[in-house]
Amino acid sequence: MSKSKRLMELMMIVNRKKKFTVKELATEFNVSTRTILRDLQELSELGVPLYSEVGPHGGYQVLNERILPPIAFTEEEAVAIFFACHALRHYAYLPFETESSSALSKFYFYMSGDVRDRIDEMKNRIDFVIPSRQAKFPYLSILLDGAIRQQVIRIEYESRDGVSARLIQPVGIFASSGLWYCPAYCFLREDIRLFRCDRIRSAAEDTSGTQPLDLRHLHLGNREALIPAEQEFTNLYVELSEEGVQKCEGEYWSSTKLHRREDGTGWLEGHMPKRDIPFLAQFFIGLGVDATVKSPPELLDDMKRRLAEMMARYG
Amino acid sequence: MSKSKRLMELMMIVNRKKKFTVKELATEFNVSTRTILRDLQELSELGVPLYSEVGPHGGYQVLNERILPPIAFTEEEAVAIFFACHALRHYAYLPFETESSSALSKFYFYMSGDVRDRIDEMKNRIDFVIPSRQAKFPYLSILLDGAIRQQVIRIEYESRDGVSARLIQPVGIFASSGLWYCPAYCFLREDIRLFRCDRIRSAAEDTSGTQPLDLRHLHLGNREALIPAEQEFTNLYVELSEEGVQKCEGEYWSSTKLHRREDGTGWLEGHMPKRDIPFLAQFFIGLGVDATVKSPPELLDDMKRRLAEMMARYG
């Protein structure tokens, strides 16, 4: 094997293994330890952050793991990647902020001049708009980490009734039109709840020793399972015009209930928790003639009440 | 210079220049032409798609331009890039669809096992939700291309009054909550208009010879300039509760008019085209008690009319 090939493979192996000895590599590549030592020195000079310790149980280590892919991206691919990262800049809060921007600038830096020109030209011609929010989301990393490692997190949460301390076990986090949400098991309510991350006043790993539950079947790809197992359900049925369908498509909660007809119109049908009535009443009022609520009666009542209130206000 | 270094630099140069001769490179690198020929053959074997023509004005060319960056991404950066690209999968239509997914799979393929594991773990724990829409956007590439190259595009556009043919000069395209929009100069209305891309029934480069205007000062980063210079303006003033502010933050059109107070409440204030009254009336009705419209009177009148209509419908 040629030296350059060996170096490439070394990079890969070194990154995969994280910890290794010179002898190991020597036998793996069928070369002398001296050669491997020289190779490692060269890798080091090329920027791979190697660190070594002598003695038994010593060996080499890679410090901040790097992947060094000599990947051949086509120009089109580079552009696509660039704009994907670029789209993230609209999020003022991310669980990996600094990384995405540094990756972006690296990418930009290494691109050849004409690709760069092309990107500059495109920058002001295409955008993925995400509403810029004033709300603050300082605990995204903690929540994400808690979701990945299935830990119990202690949060202070601000709801209509004031601030309360809760133990939660996050399922994940997601952003929707510029706001971050965290579906989680709530040890207080003993059920799944959706938390708005900007209402979380503090968050930290729980130290009281509450045992995490086995919620591995719950994840973001499994929306059905994230519906709280509440008692008080009722049946929703709403007729929608073509415009109404499009407006409902934009709402996260509606996706499982929305049905479309060939002509573009459609309807909403499905279970709904009774506590959502105030929200839905206001929402369907906002759809105006594009929605016709048929049931439940409680929802219709609430809508009538609200309409009367607004008539009074603007009348 | 060592051979491997030279090869790396060769890749870069070759990608930047697109067209070159062996002699040029030989003098640039201070080696013989024979060496360069050997190098180019090696690059070719490594996958760089080189093509050559003999004779005067002949030379080498790179076929599909590739950038081959030996970029050292840290693990964190790789993860960030991955999720940025991953977020794009929610868009069923993109002006560069295939590229982003192929880039993503390449990235995934070249990642070392443990980074891959980490990504797999995160995949179901974090998401950027963008509403999945039924609407179709088949002409994004044409519009984007038109915007970049400042060409005149002939479209058939479906508005309330039916389908009409128009000549437009796109400023750019942007996606907002799953729908694509195209601000463009409309040669029919002789002004800037915002087109919804799912209402475009056909699009193609114009062949009638209409001269493009010099609109280089217009781009997506310059929202103020994209407001149509209409005659019929009126002044909007709306008082907002804290909730109302948050709901307005989510609307693309409101960003320039939204003002916030320290306590979280705020107000909307600014010019608005009169033709937007129907839309705004419905929108503010949807905000309910979180918005109090003060002016213009025409807007208040329309709201009252709509409220009465809804009272009748549900009453």
Place this chain on the structure above:
DNA sequence: TATAATAGTGACAACTATTGTCACAAATAC
């Protein structure tokens, strides 16, 4: 404290790869 495991360096000879030169073939634009 001795021992084994580990990294690290220097020198040198054997081996391998790279390079330049030269000769020549083939295509092509003008």
Place this chain on the structure above:
DNA sequence: GTATTTGTGACAATAGTTGTCACTATTATA
């Protein structure tokens, strides 16, 4: 026909790589 260009083959000179050996130094552990 001539100049320009890619492309190939052979060969010697040069440069780089590798293995071996003889060292040094550090450190965990028995």
